[in-house]
Amino acid sequence: MKRRRFFKALAALPAAPALLSQQPPANPQTPSAQPPGGRGGRGQANIPKFELTPADLAGDPTQRFFTPQQFSALRKLSEVLMPPLRGNPGAVECGAPEFLDFLIGASPAERQKLYRSGLDALNAHAKKQHNKAFAELSSTEADAVLRPLLAPVPWVYDAPKDSTVHFVSEAHRDIRTATQNSREWAEAGANSGRRGGFGGGGAYLNPIDPIYKG
Amino acid sequence: MTAKEYDVLIVGSGHSGGMAANILTKQGVSCLMLNAGPEPDFEHNRVNKAVYELPYRGFGQPGRLPHVFQANEFNANQWVDENEVPYTHDPANPYNWVRVRLVGGRSLFWARQSFRLSDFEFKAGDLEGNGLNWPISLADLDPYYSRVEEIFRVAGRKEGWPEFPDGNFIETNYGSDSETIKRLAELGKQRGMKFSKMRSSTGQNGLASSVNLLLPDAMATGKLEMVSNAIVREISTSKDTGLVNGAYFVDRHSRRERHVKARVVVLAAGTLESTRLLLNSGIANSSGVLGHYLHDQIYGISVVSSVPEARDGQRPQGLMGGSAFIPRFRNLKKEDKRNFIKGYCVLISSGGSASPNMFADYGEELQKKLDHYAGSCVSGSIFGERPARFENHARINKNVSDAWGIPVLHIEVKDGDNELNMAKDAANTIEELFHAAGWDIISKTDRFYPPGYSIHEVGTCRMGDNPKTSVLNKYNQSHDIKNLFVVDGSAFVTCGWQNPTMTILALSMRASEYLAGEMKKRNV
Numbered sequence: 001m002k003r004r005r006f007f008k009a010l011a012a013l014p015a016a017p018a019l020l021s022q023q024p025p026a027n028p029q030t031p032s033a034q035p036p037g038g039r040g041g042r043g044q045a046n047i048p049k050f051e052l053t054p055a056d057l058a059g060d061p062t063q064r065f066f067t068p069q070q071f072s073a074l075r076k077l078s079e080v081l082m083p084p085l086r087g088n089p090g091a092v093e094c095g096a097p098e099f100l101d102f103l104i105g106a107s108p109a110e111r112q113k114l115y116r117s118g119l120d121a122l123n124a125h126a127k128k129q130h131n132k133a134f135a136e137l138s139s140t141e142a143d144a145v146l147r148p149l150l151a152p153v154p155w156v157y158d159a160p161k162d163s164t165v166h167f168v169s170e171a172h173r174d175i176r177t178a179t180q181n182s183r184e185w186a187e188a189g190a191n192s193g194r195r196g197g198f199g200g201g202g203a204y205l206n207p208i209d210p211i212y213k214g
Numbered sequence: 215m216t217a218k219e220y221d222v223l224i225v226g227s228g229h230s231g232g233m234a235a236n237i238l239t240k241q242g243v244s245c246l247m248l249n250a251g252p253e254p255d256f257e258h259n260r261v262n263k264a265v266y267e268l269p270y271r272g273f274g275q276p277g278r279l280p281h282v283f284q285a286n287e288f289n290a291n292q293w294v295d296e297n298e299v300p301y302t303h304d305p306a307n308p309y310n311w312v313r314v315r316l317v318g319g320r321s322l323f324w325a326r327q328s329f330r331l332s333d334f335e336f337k338a339g340d341l342e343g344n345g346l347n348w349p350i351s352l353a354d355l356d357p358y359y360s361r362v363e364e365i366f367r368v369a370g371r372k373e374g375w376p377e378f379p380d381g382n383f384i385e386t387n388y389g390s391d392s393e394t395i396k397r398l399a400e401l402g403k404q405r406g407m408k409f410s411k412m413r414s415s416t417g418q419n420g421l422a423s424s425v426n427l428l429l430p431d432a433m434a435t436g437k438l439e440m441v442s443n444a445i446v447r448e449i450s451t452s453k454d455t456g457l458v459n460g461a462y463f464v465d466r467h468s469r470r471e472r473h474v475k476a477r478v479v480v481l482a483a484g485t486l487e488s489t490r491l492l493l494n495s496g497i498a499n500s501s502g503v504l505g506h507y508l509h510d511q512i513y514g515i516s517v518v519s520s521v522p523e524a525r526d527g528q529r530p531q532g533l534m535g536g537s538a539f540i541p542r543f544r545n546l547k548k549e550d551k552r553n554f555i556k557g558y559c560v561l562i563s564s565g566g567s568a569s570p571n572m573f574a575d576y577g578e579e580l581q582k583k584l585d586h587y588a589g590s591c592v593s594g595s596i597f598g599e600r601p602a603r604f605e606n607h608a609r610i611n612k613n614v615s616d617a618w619g620i621p622v623l624h625i626e627v628k629d630g631d632n633e634l635n636m637a638k639d640a641a642n643t644i645e646e647l648f649h650a651a652g653w654d655i656i657s658k659t660d661r662f663y664p665p666g667y668s669i670h671e672v673g674t675c676r677m678g679d680n681p682k683t684s685v686l687n688k689y690n691q692s693h694d695i696k697n698l699f700v701v702d703g704s705a706f707v708t709c710g711w712q713n714p715t716m717t718i719l720a721l722s723m724r725a726s727e728y729l730a731g732e733m734k735k736r737n738v
Binding site: 080146150178 | 252253259266270272277280288290292443468572578
């Protein structure tokens with residue numbers, strides 16, 4: 001106990017490192033007050049800050065979750081529901097389909113099923129009505145498929161009973177959010193002088209005192 | 215080494231625990247406060263970020279906080295991690311338990327709406343004929359409300375209406391109402407609705423929390439010690455006397471357990487955590503009602519209208535803007551017979567816009583509609599009272615434990631016809647009001663969030679005069695164990711339509727003064 005107090009007192013002194021170096025080496029049979037490798041040198045406080053490149057500027061996302069047919073349908077759906085408007089980039093330009101491939105791939109199974117089934121249903125509707133995949137439809141043809149599947153949803157927790165209508169409403173909301181919260185949307189806004197609304201920022205709360213793991 | 219014995223152990227540091235510490239320490243009582251979480255330092259814990267810098271573009275990590283609809287990716291770390299402290303419920307009957315484990319608890323983040331309950335709530339049993347009265351009335355709590363309102367600097371407009379009791383308000387200039395609010399007020403008057411303004415705690419520097427309004431004074435007395443990251447597992451009792459004598463707590467980081475001794479234990483961990491602790495300790499339940507009568511308020515019902523003359527970017531001066539607050543107007547008389555009991559308040563907001571989900575459209579056409587309605591909307595939403603029912607309860611699930619090995623709660627709450635009928639009445643009433651004003655309805659829903667969403671859960675240790683039907687007496691003191699007090703929302707008999715915070719604070723103040731007096735008289 002006395003030994004611990006002694007080292008604690010030393011550490012509190014401004015010249016503690018110099019004084020510590022004058023102490024005889026600790027008995028190798030007793031635990032060291034400073035575990036080897038547990039404390040860096042003074043140099044660690046002064047390491048230079050590098051300008052780092054965000055990952056999304058360095059590499060394209062890999063598409064991993066949806067099948068190629070499903071992803072093509074999602075990309076088409078994004079293009080139709082959220083095209084470039086009023087000087088803002090559209091969902092495709094903002095990488096919304098690729099982001100949703102990642103987000104839904106990390107989501108609970110129920111949401112994954114909603115998306116997979118919904119995209120399969122869009123392809124099935126397109127095949128039945130136009131004998132093509134949804135991704136191959138013209139704007140007019142896509143509208144003919146989508147129009148009956150649109151419904152106002154005054155209460156987002158009260159899902160439409162038809163699962164494809166439910167999917168389209170959820171996907172529409174997600175595509176809008178993924179688009180408006182993208183770097184591309186924010187940069188377009190900054191360039192045009194648009195202020196406020198989506199594409200903004202906020203105070204992010206870091207984890208507070210996360211559970212000690214040794 | 216023998217640890218000292220404290221006069222009072224307080225479990226929890228939110229509004230109720232902070233008030234207990236504030237009152238008791240000023241009366242010379244030594245207190246130890248145990249907090250399940252760490253001490254926040256928002257200045258260092260928060261960092262400004264663009265939403266696109268967040269890993270999930272603002273959506274948040276999928277599946278991380280499935281019961282916290284209030285969570286977003288910016289604030290995700292302020293809520294209790296549901297993997298660390300889970301709870302269970304029937305998937306068919308979801309319950310949203312919204313929790314914070316930081317020093318200061320939920321008082322750090324509350325909406326600051328500040329109301330008194332009225333005797334329409336305290337004596338609801340008389341009105342409804344079911345005997346579910348509180349053992350106290352507004353007159354009993356009035357002086358405590360006044361002191362709480364002074365500490366929290368509540369801004370409000372005095373009205374003189376018994377269903378909306380006035381308080382000790384700071385002067386506030388609300389300015390003149392917009393024409394839309396005036397029009398609604400006139401129409402509402404014909405329908406028995408009274409228009410007032412929101413009442414809110416202004417606090418200090420924008421914060422009305424335990425950590426800035428209550429705990430600093432308690433610490434300044436030198437009588438309060440606080441331990442953070444201390445998760446109370448069980449209240450300990452004396453085998454000789456049956457009285458409580460302290461608690462076992464687990465360090466959040468090391469999981470090492472300790473025991474603290476105290477002459478009195480005051481639980482202020484929040485309704486469900488205090489209840490969980492009592493159930494896990496196997497005490498204070500001779501009545502068999504501990505954990506029962508869990509209830510809160512219905513939120514989510516909403517009607518959105520559009521004022522024709524304010525569309526397409528026109529905003530005639532003075533027409534739009536502002537808000538109104540309509541206190542409960544249903545079931546204030548015995549002869550007011552409806553297909554539901556109790557009531558709801560209505561919040562009116564003028565000058566808003568429509569949301570994309572309100573329209574079956576997309577792309578350019580959708581954008582045209584959003585532009586068309588921008589700034590032209592008047593919306594109405596409610597807070598409605600759920601009845602307290604014995605069958606709606608929380609119990610221990612012995613098969614599931616949290617990260618510290620403490621058994622968790624199983625929560626079983628179902629809504630009934632009363633809630634559904636109230637919600638329909640509210641949506642139809644607001645719709646009719648907006649129609650009468652000459653406005654078009656663009657969205658209406660009578661659906662509401664799952665139980666718990668309001669973060670106003672109360673009732674599981676309800677107070678009463680009869681020890682066979684209540685857990686606590688009218689001073690928040692256990693009927694079974696005289697040196698055990700529970701001062702959070704669990705003591706409520708009925709929640710009312712009001713935000714419960716002012717009532718929790720007033721009850722905690724009253725109970726703490728009673729406790730200090732009993733300790734001086736050596737009755738406790």
